[in-house]
Ligand SMILES: Cc1ncc(C[n+]2csc(CCOP(=O)(O)OP(=O)(O)O)c2C)c(N)n1
Ligand code: SF4
């Protein structure tokens with residue numbers, strides 16, 4: 001987190017915009033948005049310092065519901081846009097928000113590079129394991145057997161494991177939350193935003209209309225064990241790869257220099273070296 005925090009604490013409701021969410025009643029995304037309002041208030045983030053970058057999808061509409069600067073970007077391009085904003089003005093509080101389709105399908109190629117670069121912003125995936133906005137096609141996190149318009153005989157593809165993927169790619173903060181547990185989710189998002197570096201949070205956020213998992217998810221939920229060592233990549237993998245339970249909480253958290261800090265160092269060195277000598281460059285090719 002890098003924002004200069006003002007003294008005044010806005011109430012969670014002050015982050016609401018005049019746009020009313022048009023999500024279906026019961027959509028998990030309401031819970032994520034409510035948690036976000038609470039976190040912004042708890043951290044005293046001022047709207048003028050905040051940029052919410054979202055993808056395309058039901059989840060992508062989130063940037064329109066938070067009083068801040070916002071960028072409802074192109075499908076799958078949350079991460080490069082957020083990285084550009086953060087690089088242009090590192091003092092801004094940047095939050096990336098998108099869906100499982102946006103982040104892991106069309107946008108999947110950006111994830112490893114954001115994770116290894118370690119820019120200082122949080123990326124929240126609202127994972128409903130379907131393409132909600134386009135009427136419930138299967139997504140990279142749909143379970144085998146998921147039946148929908150595009151998979152009338154059931155999904156035959158193995159779902160990917162977002163947590164294991166992000167741990168492998170070198171994200172410095174990896175956690176998982178559930179939209180139906182708002183208190184825990186608020187605490188998790190708060191920790192992600194406070195983390196200095198790239199913080200990834202997979203939020204299970206059911207799509208009540210096209211993939212209603214409200215009955216099957218809760219019995220499988222478990223907290224990350226209190227004695228879990230968040231600095232151990234091996235332990236984080238173990239937790240991410242378990243198949244019987246869905247763990248909620250922080251899986252992995254380590255510290256590494258951020259991309260912005262690295263870029264600032266490079267700029268300093270380049271400025272000290274001065275502009276390149278054109279005559280020397282020409283001499284090389286003459
Ligand atoms: C380049 C491009 N391809 C396809 C689409 C159509 N499209 C819009 S949203 C979406 C998928 C959204 O799924 P997800 O990211 O999981 O968001 P959700 O609606 O589930 O929150 C697709 C394929 C698009 N808008 N742009
Ligand atoms: S279609 Fe699904 S994801 Fe979209 S608003 Fe409705 S419940 Fe939510």
Ligand SMILES: [Mg+2]
Nearest residue numbers: 099100128130
């Ligand atoms: Mg989705």
